[in-house]
Amino acid sequence: MKATLRIESLVHGGEGLARHEGRVVFVRGGAPGDLVEAELQGGSARFERTRALRVLEPGAAHVAAPCPIVDRCGGCPVQHVDSGAQLAAKSALTADALERIGGVAPGTYQLLPISPSPKKFRYRRRARLHRGKGGTWGFKGDEGVVAVEECLLFEEPLQKLADALRGEDLPGVMDLGLDTSASGKGAVDLRTPGPPSPALRKRARQLLAGLVKGVTLGSEIAGDPVLIDDHPGFRLRSRPDVFSQANRSMVPALQSAALAALGEAVSGRILELFCGSGTLTLPLLLRAQSVIGVESAGPSLQLLRRSADEIAGAAGKLRLVAGDAAEALPGLLGPFDAALLDPPRTGAAEAVRALAKHGIPRIAYVSCDAPTLARDAKLLRDAGYQLVSAHPLDLFPQTAHFEVVAAFVRVSGAWRGTS
Template sequence: MITEHEILRLGHQGDGVALGPVYAPATLPGETVRGVVSGSQLTQIRIETPSPDRVQPPCQHAKSCGGCQLQHASDAFVAQWKQDIVATALDAQGLAAPMRAIQTSAARTRRRAVVSARRTKKGAMAGFHARGSDVIVQIPDCQLVDSRLRAGLPLAEALAVAGASRKGEISVTLTVTENGLDVAVSGGKPTDGPLEATLAQLAERFGVARLAWEGEVIAMRQPPVQGFGTAKVTPPPGAFLQATPEGEAALLAGVREIVGNAARIVDLFSGCGTFSLPLAEQAEVFALEGDAGMIRALDHGWRQAQGLKKVTGIARDLFRRPLVPQELAGFDAAVLDPPRAGAEAQVAALAESSLERIAYVSCNPVTFARDARVLVDAGYHLAWVQVVDQFRWSSHIELVAAFSRTAGQETGGSAQM
């Protein structure tokens, strides 16, 4: 039965929410829509009264592809919505902070993406999944990713023909590097001699920098280098990387401002050195990361660079073994960039430390707000927050925030309500 609904707000996944709650994808607050309710989802949606914030999606794949959730909304609306998500998460913890202007990456600048590929009767297809489905949508005119990354889609199809099971699909991580695409595949067949030979031929044919299959490097024509400041780093296959160069630069600028003239910095969840290596231009850095391969890449990049201060890289699981206050003594500032789960144990230790400044980079406003509450309760001041939107047209939110033991320092003032 077709029923009418008024969209009240957007949920955290970017769906419109009506009374019920009923979730309606590709709708906006204030719109009147009609559709068929299936469980908690509204399907067969027709917009009766459109929002003034509704725009024509810039990508021809918007209706079928699940890679973006918010192409139907104006840039101004999306920016404010993402700012409000962060402010609401802080408010739920009894906190507030000055919100700096959002930094949004331009279209076609995503340098890393995971595409799916599967064999078909006539060959193979590669792209993103349709919304809420395992159906693969081809994306030849994707407005999200760097054109060099989009050029890797034919390779993903060739890899599926070579090494995907007949009924399964492979995940292909494509990353733009200084020397070409870095390609990491998971979900494929076990390798043997003939498959490895075929994969090596594909790497040569498509001119990729490196091709890895289930974590094993099959071919490397050139090191897939990423520049972190003046250092050149070759990350492990499939390693984490900030999604866009603009986004990384915005986060780094915020981190630099927060740590200021600190002479000794501890970088927690350092990855391959996104922040550690640029910060080493001015300070000694102690970098910790759970993945030993990332630490080796960071260390090699530092040793090959010129003019950097000492960087000490340690592989350590900070969830199980956070740095305790005694180990944090002697540092002037900390950089914290945890995964989506946040850094509950490490933040508890930071709260007991005497560190003066903390730069917190987060990809989850909810866990960030939880951790911020602990720091504020321990006497830190949340001076400001800046949202950095690297995942344009998606519901994903990243931010950098400044904490200081002393209100009114260059990081700003108090955030406690």
């Protein structure tokens, strides 16, 4: 049946929240304040999901989405929402997750103003494309891979790299990772379901011209896939086959927020988990007495070591440990003045439990998923830690994603083994 719904707010994932006859309805394509028409299935479930068929009355937050494939691609579910409303929603969702899921009492912590991205579009320096029908490249939508000729989130160098590779014959490649430096050079990661064929190895070497300076192909490398961005006091390296932040323009803000969350302990002995290739480690080395960094990805550690060795006065400050964060912790001897962690979207429950057993006085937690941050915040609360502040940062305008930097201090008690 068709129903008329008023969108109240945005929820995690970018859908609009509405209500119909006592049931919650999550509506894709609705902005706060919109009156929309949608198809409902009904039934006894407490909620259902649907898509707005049309907007009957646009709310104040509704804007025209400039991307022609936004409804099919699925990568920018809030592109039809005004930038200010996007920021307000992400700030509210930070508090909602910490208080509703994490059990943090309202008013007991400081929710800092959300940091906006200086770029609303054209901010991505890297992306991963998937092979679709007919050899096209695109993003995974609701109905499979949606071919993408132009992405409005791509920086100009990334768009040029994607354009240059679109017609290339890459036999067996199903996923195509693209990365670019601020200077415009690019590197490519080719992924296949099985071992790469001799034809693909040859083709990878042939790509080393023009915009492409290096290719990663499983454990094999052609050219030099390492890209470098200059920052005050250090150089940050990346490769297309390992994680790095996609929004180059927001990296300084993320670094500043993470260091601020460490408080006065930033000049002391720091334990960093999930250190990656050094986005947060390198600025930390300019201030800390010592840093122990733990990371499971070997190539990331290699990039970090190369960058750290270039920093004047940092010799001997950094020790790197390869391995799983939770498994490595018992063997790391402190004392530490603070810990910094930046886990993947799934969070760091086991690492948080191990950290709590160490009794580290202060923890700065950088999260790209507010609900899993809230889950881990509850673990820390049960272990005697208090949330001091939460700082949301909009690293991903037009999408449902954002970062949160949370600061915790140990206030009392010992680990009670909460599962």
